[in-house]
Amino acid sequence: MTDTTTPTAPGYFARHIFFCLNERPNGEACCAQHGAKAAFEHCKALVKEAGLAGPGQVRVNKAGCLDRCAGGPVAVVYPEGTWYSYVDTADIDEIVESHLKNGQVVERLLTPAELGR
Numbered sequence: 001m002t003d004t005t006t007p008t009a010p011g012y013f014a015r016h017i018f019f020c021l022n023e024r025p026n027g028e029a030c031c032a033q034h035g036a037k038a039a040f041e042h043c044k045a046l047v048k049e050a051g052l053a054g055p056g057q058v059r060v061n062k063a064g065c066l067d068r069c070a071g072g073p074v075a076v077v078y079p080e081g082t083w084y085s086y087v088d089t090a091d092i093d094e095i096v097e098s099h100l101k102n103g104q105v106v107e108r109l110l111t112p113a114e115l116g117r
C-alpha cells in the first residue's frame with residue numbers, strides 16, 4: 001500500500017541495479033557460485049563506458065542475498081522492481097542496453113514469479 005501522506009524527494013539516481021553477490025561457504029546454492037561477481041563487474045564497467053553512471057542516471061550496486069536464490073544468479077532494477085535471472089555477460093549486455101539505457105524490460109530474462117528462496 002502506498003503512503004500518500006509522506007512527501008517524497010526526487011530520486012538521486014534514475015535507476016539502481018543490485019546484484020546479489022552472496023556466497024555460502026557451506027556449499028549451499030548461492031549466486032556467487034554462478035558468476036555473480038563477474039557479472040556485477042561487467043555491468044559496472046559497461047554502465048561507466050556508456051556514460052550512464054552517476055547522479056540522475058544509473059548506479060550499479062552489490063547486494064547480499066536478495067532472497068530469490070532459486071532464480072539465481074539474480075539482479076533487480078529499481079524503481080521498476082524488475083527481477084532478472086542472467087546466465088552470462090551477454091545477458092548483462094542486453095540488460096544494460098535495453099533496460100538501463102532505454103527503459104525497456106528484457107522479457108526473456110525475467111525471474112519467474114514463483115521463484116523465491
Ligand code: FES
Pocket residue numbers: 020021022023029030031032064065066067068069070072073074
Ligand atoms: S544467494 Fe542470491 S538471492 Fe539468495
